[in-house]
Amino acid sequence: MSDSKKRSKSSKEDAPKENPYLAHLPPSERLVGGASTAKNDYGLAANHPLANFVIGATTAQQGEAAEEGEINPFTNKPFSDKYRKILAGRRKLPVNKHRKEFLDLVQNNQVVILVGETGSGKTTQIPQFMVFDDLPAFKGKKIACTQPRRLAAMSVAQRVAEEMDVVMGQEVGYNIRFEDCTSERTMLQYMTDGMLLREAMNDPLLTRYSAVILDEAHDRTLSTDILMGLMKEIIKKRPDLKVVVMSATLDAGKFQKYFDDAPLMSVPGRTFPVEIYYTPEPESDYLEAAIFTALQIHRTEDAGDILLFLTGEEEIEDACRKIKAEADQMPDAGPIRVYPLYSSLPPQAQKRIYDDAPPPRTTGGRPGRKVVVSTNLAETSLTIDGIVYVIDPGFSKQKVYNPRIRVESLLVSPISKASAQQRSGRAGRTRPGKCFRLYTENAFMKELIETTYPEILRSNLGTVVLQLKKLGIDDLVHFDFMDPPAPETLMRALELLNYLGALDDDGNMTPLGSIMADFPLDPQLAKMLITSPKYGCSNEIMTIVSLLNVPLVFMRPPDQRKMADEAKAQFSHPDGDHLTLLNVYHAYKTSGEDQKWCYDNFCNYRTLKSADNVRTQLKRYMERADLDLVSLPFDERPKGPYYTGIRKALCAGYFMQVAHQERSGNYLTVKDNQVVRLHPSSCLDHASEWVIYNEFVLTNQNYIRTVSEVRAEWLLDIAPGYFELDSFPNCEGKRVLEKLIMRLKSSSSRERDDDEDERRKSRKSDRGDRDRKDSKRRR
């Protein structure tokens, strides 16, 4: 804002000099030869590399000249040799040829759609083109480039920092949830799309940014979709904001239409033809077929690395082992190296996929080969050079959500045609390649959907709705979604937020909702954290919440399962998995955050460390929201007030995820009446009548995961609205609650806790009676 003021002032000074080609711009931006202005405004000396740059009106040559100069214009330090070496490589990237074209488009349009295949260099280069044209550093603004994945945001930022010869975290930085690696000097910021959305909540017009680049838009993540909708609103109010939407696939026409026919620029990648092979018959076991195909290629095909797509960690590790073992047995084949790739793999292990293939055993012998076995991570977001053969079984793990039974799970599903094409394209990066599709051509034509359903259609929208409300978007019904979700999904989100107290009955945000939205957490967890001081256990809940926000802490290597389970048993709390997590964290802290301790106890050090980091962040949020950080005096009795308080606080967040144990032994989810069982990993050691669960997972069986025992009294006490029995379908749980309500009404509330055990006993015998009666009747 200050910038535009400055400029309008300067335009008055040099009033007559307007560039006729810039007539579409606001008057303040139509100036010719703004060099002197720039110098004046930004305080640059005449010999500064950027001295003659006009914001939003630079040329490709100017930019290149600045990049090839002696002095780094942003740090005023001489460029390093390493920089020059990298620069030579950058000039060869396909996108480099289109610098002029891109600048023309972006200078003349507010929104530009850019299609560039993976490996064209768009993610690293386009933001730099923008930096040299938009010069955010001299306007006190930043350029944001969003990435769907945290890891990508970090690694790309690192790469670009090197390319620009700056220190990471200074001029170039990244900002992901629970990790902000930026400074005041930052002009180019890579960030997850979710993070930008979060920033928009407190800065609805994104005034800190002069340009926003939405990368990997083809991924259609939940946050990118919402951001795009938001951008449509923001650009109306901020004509100076530039938006670039970048996609790797060719269905960019949809983006173009969505942004009111924004110009489209496409950068062809360096691609070679790929031959596609289908199987004549459907495979009876795609994993076996994939392994067999990989070995077949290794034995018979020319040099070139193999990329095999599978669905999940377990499958990938399994395939890696088998391929390695079999290939080593082959006397006539060259050496082989097999690398897994999936998102939960530590970064060091992930980087190994870039290693070169092993050399032949003897000079002139069969070539060595690298095999990468990956999830769809390698489909668009990572580029591995040297891949010549791609094996595609046609499946990937995809998130699904169904509001009717409130289940959100990862399920192995057929990929889309667009995905299949993307996968085969991976084979033609360095030379003509081959793609082996482990399905028939008929299956490709008839069974695959055109494009993968965007995440917004497959997700729980609780967080999104809270964010949109916080963003001030009240009309959720007519929000301009690129692909509107099912109405029932929105209903569930509203219902959840209403019961949690974040929205009132008219759908307006409550003060509590506003605080909840500030926490980068699921609404349930945010609510839990915010109410935890009331139960005197905010420190503990903070720990539990951070552990729920990182991958699983417990490791269970396939060959040491028993030992791992024994190690886990030392932490397990009889009343549930949440308290077990707390125990692990305490033990980890007691050990002095020792890596060896983690290794010995089958805990993931990296995860615990990042959980600790998350906890530190959450603490800051708590302090900002002026919430007390308290603990009850420790009491090791499992049913003591210390643990009971924590469990009550858990209830406050998760009262909508409750299951009741039936007489038959299985659990029924409350209200939805879904038959579920405890996940085998649960350490709940006794039959608990009522449990809260973190996740309802759908595999071949229905599981509830991360479970803790609670008491019906607490549920009625904490969420009387939700446990309104009129809205309950007929089930055992309802009858139990009815009885309980009657009893609570009749007996006074005093001595309730003392009675508890006795009552439970009586309930048990009651149950026994019923059982006996029942069996009699059956007889």
Add this chain to the structure above:
Amino acid sequence: MSHQDEEEDYMSEAFLNSLVAEEPAKSKSNMSYSERRRQKEREHLANLPKPLHVREKEAREQGLEKEIGEDNKGMAMLLKMGFKKGGTLGASKSASEPTTASTSTSPSGSAPPSTTSLIDTDGGALRAPLAIQIKQGRGGLGMDTSRKRQAEEALQRQEQEVHRVFDEGFRGQKRDQFELEKRKRQLGAARAICMRLDAKEAESRLEQESDEHCATTATRTAKDGRRSNRFWWIDDSMPDEVLGTKLMGPGAEVLVDLDQDQDKQTAEVRAFDHSDDEDGDLERNKAKRVRLDSSVSQEVDQTDLQDEEPPKWGERPHFAQLEVHEKLEEVVAYLRSEHSYCFWCSAQYDGPEDISENCPGKSEDDH
């Protein structure tokens, strides 16, 4: 109106209720046994506790089918926000763009069949949540559908096979059965004729040689009888009238150990008493008489036959093992050669010359 007191007004509720109450009882009594049995079985199965995974699946499918109703708080909130029931979300403007990923995808194979119908065709917006498909096992892409197709084909083939077998088998069986019955009847008749003729011949011979010694006569009779007695051997397939007549055949007694088997024989005869064959009774009476007559010569016969090794009871001679139509052929041939009787002409000729001249032929088809 006195009749109103007797009968309920047909407009009244009581009348309707009585109808309703009557109906199930009526229908139950109308049910056939197997219908009732099936219903019982169904009820039994429904009452059995189902395995967990089945209940899981059922509950899931039921849950996925059931739309969130208006009693849901979220629904109420959404309606307040201006949502219209049965509508979709999204900017109204987007309704003019039918080209979305979702509309163009109408996967015919494994993908949820309901997806297409759930998607609003003009806006590309979802009306209902995407269906959930749980993949079982590691079957390759297209395997499930091809398996389904194969299973369907197999089922179809099986159905066709059943139809074919039913068509051909049933009719064929009926035809064969009919044929068999006919042959049995013919065999019975042929045997009866045979016995009558044999008996007649034996009688005339007795009259002729009345002065000769009784024992030799009996022996002769037995010997004559032996030529044909094999036709009268008791046999499962034998119709009762034949069974009855069998006992009167000369020599038959010789082969039967009367002391032990008489009771059995009569029991069998009695067992066949319910037969509605009128001739049978006649013949049987005759048979009893003849047996009584011939029992006189019993002892002699037995001694005489000892060296001939009579086949024992239960040990079936050659004749009994033949098929019905073969038996018939043999009997017919015997009648022809011994009595110059053509079974098909139903006439006795005067001698071998006469029969070869005047009878059209040996088989049924010749006639």
